[in-house]
Amino acid sequence: MAGQENPETELADAADAAVADGAAEPERKIAELEDSWRRTAAELENLRKRCAKDVIRAREQERASVAVRWLPVLDNLERALEHAASNPDQIVEGVRAVHQQALTVLADLGYPRRDDETGKAFDPARHEAVSTVTDEDLVPGTVAHVVRPGYGPDGEILRPASVVVATRSE
Template identity: 60%
Template sequence: MPRYPHEPETAPEGAAGPPREDSHEPAPPLRPQTTNDETGPDVVGPAIAEDEYPAAMKELEDRWRRALADLDNLRKRHAKELERERTVERSRTAAAFLPVLDNLELALSHADADSDAVVEGIRTVRDQAVNVLELLGYPRHAETGVAFDPARHQAVSVVHDPDVEPGTVVQVLRPGYGDGDRQLRPATVTVAKRE
C-alpha cells in the first residue's frame, strides 16, 4: 500500500493502527488517550481532584448566591428608578395643566360679567387645554367631511345624507385625542350611509 510523504510509517504509541491485510482479526476500537489535566466537553476549567470537590462546590455555590443577590439588587434598583420616573412624569403633566385650572378659576370669578366674555374666556381655556394635550403627544381630532377610519373613529349613529359620500364623517359628537398606538380615545362620530 503506497504511503504519502507526510504520513507516518507507524502508528503513534498507544493508538490502534489500521487492520493488517494478512490478519483476519478486527481492529480494536479507537479510543483517545486522556490524562488527568485534560478537560472534556462538559468540564469548565481544569480538572478537579476528588478531594477538592467540596471546596469547588462551595466556591460555585458562593458565586451562584452572589449572582442571585446581584440580580435581586438590580430588580430593586430598577423598580425604584421606574417609580421615580413615573412620579416625575406625573408631576410634569400635572404642572402643564396648572395654567388651565388657573384660567378656569379666573373665568368662574367673572361669571357675573358679560356672558359673551365668559364664553370667550372658556373657549380660550379649552384651546389652552387642547394645546397642552398636543404638546404631550395627543393631538385633537374633530374633523368632519373625512372618511370614516375605525382606528380613529367610533361610529355611534348613521344618517342618510344625499349630499355626502357614504362612509364620510358628518358630525363629531366627542373629539378624539392621539394617533395610532398613542391614542387616548377615538372620536365619537355620526357617519353618512346610502339609502
C-alpha cells in the first residue's frame, strides 16, 4: 500500500519510466538497425560467394553442353572410317555428311559459317587479310578469295575469314 499512500511518488515514478522509455526507444531502434544492417551485410557476403560459384558452374555446364553436341560428329567420323575399310568409295560421302553435321552444330550454337564473302569490301571486323593479289578484273579493296571461312554472325564473329585482298595495280 506504500505506493497508494503517496500519489506524488507514483507520478515521479511514471515520469522516470517515461524518461527511461524515451531513452530505450532510440536504443532499441539502434539495435534493430544494427541487426538489419548486419543481416544485409551477411546476405551480401553470401551472395558474393554464391555468385562466384554460379559463374564457375555456368561455365562448366556450358562447356559440357557444347562438348556433348560434338559427340555425334565424332561417332560418325568413326563410322565413316570403319566403313572405309570395307568400302573405300563410301568414305567421301560419309565424311561429307559429317562435315555438314559439324556445320549444323556450329550454326545451332549461334555461329553459322560465313559464306559469300568473295567480292565484298574488305572489312577488318570480319576479314583477316593473309595476302593481296593484283587483278585488273577485281575491285581494289575487295575480297578476291577466301582461304579459310569465318564463323559467327555480324557483331559476334567467332573467327574472321582469312582472305586474299584485291589491290590496285601499280
